[in-house]
Amino acid sequence: MIQVRGLxxxxxxGKGGKKVVAVDHLDFHVMPGEVYGLLGPNxxxxxxxxxxxxxxxxxxxxxxSVAGLDVVTKAEQVRARIGVVNGGMGLYDRLTGREILHxxxxxxxxxxxxIDARIERLDGLLQLGDTLDRKAGGxxxxxxxxxxxxxxxxxxxxxIFFDExxxxxxxxxxxxxxxxxxxxxxxxxxxxxxxxxxGEVEELVQRCSIIYQGRKIAEGTVAELTAQxxxxxLEEAFFRLVSRTDTGDVSRxxxx
Amino acid sequence: MxxxxxxxxxxxxxxxxxxxxxxxxSNILLPLVLLPVIMxxxxxxxxxxxxxxxxxxxxxxxxxxxxxxxxxxAALEAQNVELVEVExxxxxxxxxxxxxALAVPDDFAERIAxxxxxxxxxxxxxxxxxxxxxxxxxxxxxxxYQQEVVARRLSAEGLDxxxxxxVTITTVDASSEAERSSGQMSWLIPFFIAIWTxxxxxxxxxxxxxxxxxxxxxESLLVAPVRRSEVVVGKxxxxxxxxxxxxxxxxxxxxxxxxxxxxxFLPRMGEEGNSLVTMMGGSLSVDARSILLxxxxxxxxxxxxxxxxxxxxxxxxxxxxxxxxxxxxxxLFVIPAVALxxxxxxxxxxxxxxxxxxxxxxxxxxxxxxxxELSSILVTWATLAVVIVLLLVFAYRNFTxxxxxxxx
Numbered sequence: 001m002i003q004v005r006g007l008x009x010x011x012x013x014g015k016g017g018k019k020v021v022a023v024d025h026l027d028f029h030v031m032p033g034e035v036y037g038l039l040g041p042n043x044x045x046x047x048x049x050x051x052x053x054x055x056x057x058x059x060x061x062x063x064x065s066v067a068g069l070d071v072v073t074k075a076e077q078v079r080a081r082i083g084v085v086n087g088g089m090g091l092y093d094r095l096t097g098r099e100i101l102h103x104x105x106x107x108x109x110x111x112x113x114x115i116d117a118r119i120e121r122l123d124g125l126l127q128l129g130d131t132l133d134r135k136a137g138g139x140x141x142x143x144x145x146x147x148x149x150x151x152x153x154x155x156x157x158x159x160i161f162f163d164e165x166x167x168x169x170x171x172x173x174x175x176x177x178x179x180x181x182x183x184x185x186x187x188x189x190x191x192x193x194x195x196x197x198x199g200e201v202e203e204l205v206q207r208c209s210i211i212y213q214g215r216k217i218a219e220g221t222v223a224e225l226t227a228q229x230x231x232x233x234l235e236e237a238f239f240r241l242v243s244r245t246d247t248g249d250v251s252r253x254x255x256x
Numbered sequence: 257m258x259x260x261x262x263x264x265x266x267x268x269x270x271x272x273x274x275x276x277x278x279x280x281x282s283n284i285l286l287p288l289v290l291l292p293v294i295m296x297x298x299x300x301x302x303x304x305x306x307x308x309x310x311x312x313x314x315x316x317x318x319x320x321x322x323x324x325x326x327x328x329x330a331a332l333e334a335q336n337v338e339l340v341e342v343e344x345x346x347x348x349x350x351x352x353x354x355x356x357a358l359a360v361p362d363d364f365a366e367r368i369a370x371x372x373x374x375x376x377x378x379x380x381x382x383x384x385x386x387x388x389x390x391x392x393x394x395x396x397x398x399x400x401y402q403q404e405v406v407a408r409r410l411s412a413e414g415l416d417x418x419x420x421x422x423v424t425i426t427t428v429d430a431s432s433e434a435e436r437s438s439g440q441m442s443w444l445i446p447f448f449i450a451i452w453t454x455x456x457x458x459x460x461x462x463x464x465x466x467x468x469x470x471x472x473x474x475e476s477l478l479v480a481p482v483r484r485s486e487v488v489v490g491k492x493x494x495x496x497x498x499x500x501x502x503x504x505x506x507x508x509x510x511x512x513x514x515x516x517x518x519x520x521f522l523p524r525m526g527e528e529g530n531s532l533v534t535m536m537g538g539s540l541s542v543d544a545r546s547i548l549l550x551x552x553x554x555x556x557x558x559x560x561x562x563x564x565x566x567x568x569x570x571x572x573x574x575x576x577x578x579x580x581x582x583x584x585x586x587x588l589f590v591i592p593a594v595a596l597x598x599x600x601x602x603x604x605x606x607x608x609x610x611x612x613x614x615x616x617x618x619x620x621x622x623x624x625x626x627x628x629e630l631s632s633i634l635v636t637w638a639t640l641a642v643v644i645v646l647l648l649v650f651a652y653r654n655f656t657x658x659x660x661x662x663x664x
Contacts, residue, residue, distance in 0.1 A: 012659070054479045057658055080481040090471030094275040095268070106264045107480035135275075151476065 001159060001190040002030035002053065006062030009048050022048040024214040025062065030159075030190045035181060037201045037208030038194040039238065045214040046194040050161045053192070054084050067158050080108060083152030083160040085177075087167030090144070093137030097128060097147045100136060101154050108155035115154065122150045126180065142173030149180060160184060163194045178204060198235040210241055217245045257489065261482045265490025270497055273460045282459070283498050287452040287506035292513025294444065300517065302385075309389045310336065316390060317342035317349065317357030317379070325365045327404060331397040332358075337390075349379040349387065356380045356390040368405060432626045445510060446620035447593035449503045449550075450613070453558045454565075454589055456502025457495040458582060461565035464491040466578035469570075474661065484655045488566065492648060495562035496555075503554045511547070549623045549633065556640040557616040563647030570654045573663055588613060596621050609635045612643045 007026040010019040023045040030036040038046045051057040053064055055075035064071045067081045092100055098119065105115035122128060128150060131143045139147070145165070152160060162181060166174040181204055185191050193204055201208055202222050210218040210225070218225055218241050222234050231237035273279045316332075318324070318339040332339060342348040345357035357379040367374040376398060380391030407417045468474035477487065565582065572578035592614045599618070609615045615636040622628035654660045 051662075056475065056478055056661070076481050076483070079479055082479065084476065084479045086472065086475065090473050092268070092272055092471075092473060094272045099271075103264065103268050104476075104480060107261065107477070107482045109481075148476075 001032045001034070002028075002036075002064070002066050002192065004028050004049075004053070004062070004064045007049065007052060007059050007064050008061040009045075009052060009057060010060050021214050023052070023059075026209075026211070026214075026216055028209050028216065028219060030192060032158075032188055032190055033185050034207065035185055035191045035193055035205045037205035038192060038211055039196065039198070039201050039208050039234075040211035041196055041242075044196075044211040046211055047163055048214075049211070050084070050163050050192065050194055054082055054161060055079055080155070081157050081159060083155070083157040085149050085152045085160065085162045085165045087164040087169075091136035091139070091147055091151075094135055096133050096135055097131040097139075097143075097150075098133060100147060101132075101150055104151045105154045110155060118154055118156065119150070122153065125183075126150055126176065141168055142170055142176070145169055145173055145177060149177065153184075158189045159192070160189070161192045161194070164196070165193075166195070166197070166200065198233070198238060202234050210238060212242055212245055215245075217241050257485055258483070261486040262490045262493065265482070265487055266493040266497070269460055269464045269491055269494030273463065273494070273498055276459070279459055279498065283452075283456045283502045284505050287448070287456070287502045288509040288512075290509070291444070291448045291506050292509045292516075305385070306389065309386060310393070312336060313338050314390055314393070315340050315354055316394065317345050317354040318360070319343070319345045319357070320360035320364070323360050323362045323364045325368065325401075328360075328398070328401045331401040331404075332394065334400075335393040335397045337393055337397070345377070345379045349381060355384075355387045356394055358394050371409065443593065443596035443621055445507075445624050446596060446617040447590075448506045448510075449554050449620060450557065450589040450593055450617060451586070452502035452506045453499045453554065453561045454582075454586060457499030457558065457562050457565055458579075460498045461491070461495040461562065462569045462572075462575055462578040462582070464494060465566060465570040466572035467575050469572075469661075469663075470574045478661070485652055488648065488652045488655050492559075492562050492566055492651070495565055496558055499558035499562050500555060503558055504551070507547075507550060507554065546623050546626065546628075549628060550620060553616055553620050553623065553636070556637060556644070557613070557620075559644045560612060560616070560640055560647065563644055563651055567647055567651035567654055570651070570660055571663065589617075593617050606632070606635075610639050612639060615639055 005027050007023055008021070009023040010021050012019060026045070026049060028036070038049065040046050048057065052059050053066055053071060055071050055078050058072060066078045069078045069081070071078050091097075092103075095103070101119050101122075102112070102115050105118065110118070119128070119132065123132065126146045126149060128146055131139060131147050136144065136147065149165075162177075165181075166177050169177065178200065181191055181193060193200070195201060205222070207219065207221050208225075209216045218228070218237075220228065225237045225241075226232070226234060229237040229240040231240055313336045315338045319342055324339075329339065339358075340354070342354070342357060345359045348354050349357050359377040359379070361374055361376070364374045364376070378391050378394045378398075381387040406420070410417055410419065465474075468477065478484070564585065568581050568585075569578035572581055596617060599621070604618065608618055609632045619628060619632055619636045622632060
């Protein structure tokens, strides 16, 4: 479903005008029906990776394909097949939830009847309720995130990227997002779930990469990663892997 | 370019701005009301004041006693002046007891009767409109009295008064009807159109760019399969819509105000008030062709402004930052617009019609005065069209730059 090979991205703006390597020769793949995790601290390069997969940023090196389409040469077709949910994504304050969903549905060339039918289905899945006919400016954080998720999947994409999607949510809203993520790939689709919250990775993903300083330092199932590092849980495994990377006492990858 | 997506983007931006009540106020109500108030209300107020001062009887201080000749008193009273004896005419005016005062020396009547000369003092407050207006009445009466004395003395010598004026001067106003009626304040029309174009489009442009970045909605829009060119053109049309709505409201307000002035107030005003209102542009009227030219010029100017606003405000990380980028732009409009009132003195040449923004302002001023030439119209419109395309390319390039879209 997703193939990433040697993906690299650098930005201007380092000290003394040097380039900063945000993503450094990243490799991974995601299979249909899978929730794949990108686990790493803030600034590890997870968001940059997802932005390259979402065609918002162009890689400096390497290749990536989503649903069989190259993210650089077939960017528009890739965008038609993905949805992105971001914890920081806002809404148009003066539009109602329904108007926002119609606006984005039209961007995916859906007709009005299809959008209405899809909204009805999403209402059942996400309990959109009041959010549909109220202006987004008056939404609570949880209500906002429901519409953000609905907006990302209005066109029923085969691939969704979640980037710190539960950031700032209360416990109920967070649970709704996690349940939605777990249920989504059951229809033969794939999810890439980026987070720094270990518990969410343990609950949701089949496999994950641990990203640190732009590089993949480990990949595998949660059980494989804890076994490899002889840790009691994923958080302990994560810190052992990071510590070994900092001291140079580790091969950069744990085979899956 | 898929126009359906352009329309979707534009419609969403228009709806979003329209639901902000501030937009209704700043784009429609203020421009509709402010131009008529300044262009028509002020002359009306001043015209009314002048009218009142010239037609009503005003008390004026007089320090003369019995020295005042009856003919001079009659000339003064003919100017609707009631003379009131005062001890100190300067103090009487300074203390605002009277708007003006007149001092006539004790031997005035005697000297004039003897064929000699004398001097009188007219007291007024310089810079005080009412005081100067009444001082003008006094000077007018004294001049009339003086001419009467001169005519009498010449007659006594067997001479005709025309001996003092061997050459007579007649000034003929060669300006067109539109120029005459546009008065000295006509530059306010392009000035206000320019200002409202900038103000009207500003909120939409910032909200559609820096505002979307700040909220995080721009990223979600750009991951949809809509093309950047469609996003730029859609947002451009939305910004243009509000810039135009404000400038059209300003034009509508000006036309409406002019009609009200001509049909209701001017017929009721006397000659003094009427000429003042005309001098300030209050009786200005333009024909249908000029209105069309004015609207077309406003469309092009609004399009330039909309493209500039989009291109610049996308650089900003937040709504407030974008406002600080755009604020200096207003100087680009205000300075040339204010300079329009001195354009005859500055001697602006034909090449000025190739300078974007300045050319639109110049052309609109010409249109209002009925002196727009076809060559100026074509050069201005062609220049503006080229600039619009270049600015849209600039805005599009910004929308495709990662360092601009993700600047934080």
